[in-house]
Amino acid sequence: MRYSDYLNISFIIQWNIRGLQANREELSILLSNYDPDIVYLQETFVKENKSVTIKNCIPFHQHASDINGIAHGGNSIHIKPSIPHS
Numbered sequence: 511m512r513y514s515d516y517l518n519i520s521f522i523i524q525w526n527i528r529g530l531q532a533n534r535e536e537l538s539i540l541l542s543n544y545d546p547d548i549v550y551l552q553e554t555f556v557k558e559n560k561s562v563t564i565k566n567c568i569p570f571h572q573h574a575s576d577i578n579g580i581a582h583g584g585n586s587i588h589i590k591p592s593i594p595h596s
Contacts, residue, residue, distance in 0.1 A: 520547040520593055530554045530562060541565075547590045554584035564588040568595075 523546040527533050530551065541549070541564065549564055556562055558573040567588035574584030589595050 522546060522548040522550070524550045524552075526552045528553050528555075530556055547593050549586075549588040551586045551588075552584075554586055555581040556584045556586070557581050562586045562588075566590060 521544060523540060523544060525537075525540075527537065530537070537551075549567065551562070554562060555574050556571070557576055561569065561571065563569060567590055570587045570589075572583075572585045574581035576582075
């Protein structure tokens with residue numbers, strides 16, 4: 511049981527990831543070690559033709575801007591279905 515489960519609160523991870531592809535392995539380790547309820551990633555650099563998925567989470571995306579073929583920005587929020595949201 512996680513400490514956050516004992517307190518009946520949500521466990522949230524927020525990370526300015528500065529490129530999802532460059533930090534995919536670190537993100538995977540973080541997710542497996544902490545099993546967060548909500549994950550908020552900034553500067554994913556994920557363009558509109560791609561998506562970010564996290565197991566057992568509902569994703570919400572703002573895709574990166576494409577400026578001269580280079581991705582800038584991008585955000586994604588991933589929320590477990592057990593967390594009320596709209």
